[in-house]
Amino acid sequence: MLNFTFKNRTEILFGKDQIQEVAARLPENAKVMFLYGGGSIKNNGIYADVTGVLNGVVVTEFAGVEPNPEFETLMKAVQVARDNEVNFILAVGGGSVIDGAKFIAAAVNFTGDPWDILVKDAEFGEPLPIGAVLTLPATGSESNGNSVVNRKETAQKRAFGSDKVQPVFAVLDPQYTFSLPARQVSNGVVDAFVHVIEQYLTYPVNAPLQDRFAEGILQTLVSEGPKALATPQDYDVRANIMWSATMALNGLIGKGVPQDWATHMIGHELTALYSLDHAQTLAIVLPSLMFVQRDHKSAKILQLGERVFGITEGEDAKRIDLTIKAVQDFFEAMQVNTRLSDYQIDKSNINDIVANLEKNGMTSLGEHGDIDLAKAREILTLAA
Structure with missing residues (x-):
């Protein structure tokens, strides 16, 4: 067996109705970006569950993260996070939304061109902390530091990885997958x-x-x-x-x-x-x-x-x-x-x-x- 180090920082909240544990895990004076993809979570009850547990918290919503999240969309979210002084990202969705959250978290306080994080492995400091509510089990992004971002402009799909952007907690409620196509x-x-x-x-x-x-x-x-x-x-x-x-x-x-x-x-x-x-x-x-x-x-x-x-x-x-x-x-x-x-x-x-x-x-x-x-x-x- 090869040498290795191993540490997984993500707290897994697995099972029915574990969404109720989210509020207790947010930072004091949280200003949360509620990040999600299309409108499906508004039809299957997940949106209502999330907004319910965020009651009383300062929340900025950002919707529209695509499957294979687009760099251009994520940069709009970065600007929204900066404008609203967000200090925590709650990503609700599958791997694409969670991957997008990691890039946003890394880019918010990055002083150069954030694309360099993906193509030049540029170092970044002070990423925003992330929590995840998983709705599509697939990528494992809810408990790792990997992120893949697409850029249509250049026909590139690039990745970066860092334990600094690994979610601090992840809600895994199998009920949230019942309505998946x-x-x-x-x-x-x-x-x-x-x-x-x-x-x-x-x-x-x-x-x-x-x-x-x-x-x-x-x-x-x-x-x-x-x-x-x-x-x-x-x-x-x-x-x-x-x-x-x-x-x-x-x-x-x-x-x-x-x-x-x-x-x-x-x-x-x-x-x-x-x-x-x-x-x-x-x-x-x-x-x-x-x-x-x-x-x-x-x-x-x-x-x-x-x-x-x-x-x-x-x-x-x-x-x-x-x-x-x-x-x-x-x-x-x-x-x-x-x-x-x-x-x-x-x-x-x-x-x-x-x-x-x-x-x-x-x-x-x-x-x-x-x-x-x-x-x-x-x-x-x-x-x-």
């Missing part, structure tokens, strides 16, 4: 699954506990994901998915093991160029990446097949093929298509995707740094 449920499960895979499907380093943690999350998602589509009001199913998505990317399972985020990096370019849902891009890229990298990942692919999908018969090469197919079949069972052509993206577009990878410096991806532009092209061609 099927597409968002599907995307959330696929996103969480791939988060685990990116920290697991590399090469063995004698970390059996981390492997078993990861496999437990994967098994839970494979079992419970289709149930969430079939029985959307099942509290226990939604609770298991919500907790799995949080555990997938709160930092625990990635400690002491190598990681491979190439699927995400290639997928980001598909979102930046063609506005695909994040999980759709992952479902396109991962099976093909597994096939292209099968020799380097063979031991862990075989382990994944045996422990998660029950694939034990046949020669190694056949078991690897069956495991890759099992992953692809799972995505399809979650109603997320796995080919570029499914989204009307032609092979001729691969040149643009590879060019964007080069522009953004994504030229040596993977746990071995061996996914160069040629291999990225091979992966995308296989996924066409």
